[in-house]
Amino acid sequence: MNLLEWLPFIVLIPLISSGIVACLPGRFWPWAFTLLAALASAVIAALVLPEAMGSELSYPFGNWQPPIGIEYRVDAANAFVALLVAGMAALALPWAKASVDQEIPERQGAFYALFLMALAGLLGITLSGDAFNIFVFLEISSLATYAIIAHGRDRRALLAAFRYLIMGTVGATFLLIGIAFLYMMTGTLNLADMAERLPEVSDTRAVRAGLAFIIVGLGLKLALLPLHLWLPNAYTYAPHFVTVFLAGTATKVALYVMLRFIFTVFSPDYSFVVLPLSSVLMVLAVAGMFAGSWVAMFQDNIKRMLAYSSVAQVGYMVLGVSLVSAIGLTAAFLHLFNHALMKTALFMAVGCLAYRAGSLKIQSLQGCGREMPWTMTAFALAGLSIIGVPTTAGFISKWYLILAAVEAQSWWLVGLIVITSMMAVYYIWRVIEAAWMTERPEGATRLKEAPLSLLIPTWVLVALNFYFGIDTRLTVGASSAAAEALLGVPTGGLP
């Protein structure tokens, strides 16, 4: 079998495993099987990525040829995102064991089965080349995600999951309506086929409305500023492992689908010229960067603070898109990848903290730096990455974003990026200050350092933040290839 035959198994391995994991008893086997499935999926995704650079792979399901049948169509853009999602799952799972054992002591088989379904759904969205198939996978991943968020120990997790369910369903419905409009006008659901047929009918109200519905629906899933309200609560009250996984993957996949529709299905000439999408996205992105960072500065709960920071980071990615240039798109993909690295590392460190300390309020963490030095150092180093200090991954993506803004002659954007980075310094510093610069209050229980099974994966992620801050061949190479694949033109030699 050549590599193409393995392609669908990136999605199928987690999907099939979830049925098996659901029946496994105890605490060890469900976790071990899930880890194996995620690893296998990540390995295949890693093998597919070099293959997909520069060429498109197409896998017809059931050998029904597209556009009639459903196909998986993989180019540099979605191979990169698929590797990110599967890789993050494989990196988060070794961390999961201790944390999940503490938070969800019972019925772990069902929990891990739902997790695998969410993973398979996200990977399916990424790889599928069929609009309706994307919607179905979006529903699979969303429904599984609501369920795993509701596993949180805090009772407010149920409310957060329900809120996400309502808003997520509205978002998915908008996407479905948009796809239905496009199907009505073109008579096809295959994305590539749709892209060919759209120019003939593009000057109709139905097509314009279709694109608008799709953008709004995906904006909700992406937590773009005015549609972000589900995210802070969902991230705060979900089990820590779920937050770690979602922060690195869920919003990224929604962004990818949005880009796929804007750039491949509709051409950029249409999306950005006929509709004023560029200015709309830029305004929302800048507003998200500011509002997210601003609110994050005043949060008491560390998890909630990082959740608002995620809203701001989504702003950076969308800002790169709104500049409509090869380098802007490269910056968006870079930040998509690097943000997954840094937010996963930060949430892992917070999870280590939560494993020992009951509360995640900043006041109650005073002086914990001396008692849990490894955890808090990991948090600080990952924090450097989110601020964008040189030699970290965060610096690379912000650097490219600034290059893109300079190229577009938008100097004011450079200023805004620097200001929001300063705001990140503040909210990260608040935690550092509480942890290291203040004394532990009298009578507070002594905290033990987190167990190694949590610390080692956390430090692996922190190390990756620095590795990808220095060796950018993989990230920048894959990001510019992804931008090239979406724009359909060679981007030339990027600096």
Added chain:
Amino acid sequence: MTDNGILRIIARFLIPFIMLFGLYIQFHGEYSPGGGFQAGIVVAAGWILFALIYGLKAGLEVIPEKAMYWLAAAGALIYALTGVASVLLGGRYLDFYAFEAFFNTPQAAQQFGIITVEFGVGLTVATVVMLIYTFFVRRKSEWDEVMRGSDAE
């Protein structure tokens, strides 16, 4: 509702037909409207009618909760593994022509494939609907018993 004679008799009369109709939809799905999803719902509706009239306890004697859970997973696996089988036989995922080696005609291979897959769908849909019903009707006290039971394992 267990005491109402009319309901008991009518239900006893109807349930076999509902089940039979469910099976009809299941196995005629490939050339008439229907298929696994619809059939699963109809079969589950038959069971829910039974549980409504004769009580949840009697319903769970027919099919215990554990069995529902296992069958739901098994149905999904039947679907997925049929696809894997076609890959192992050298075709694409869910490419039923790959089963031609075991049948005389390609049509028979397609029919075998689609019936197997739809059977998996029907099994999962029926048991999941039954599970959802069970979750909703159970009282909290009964729930606690179930949770304690699963701890004991």
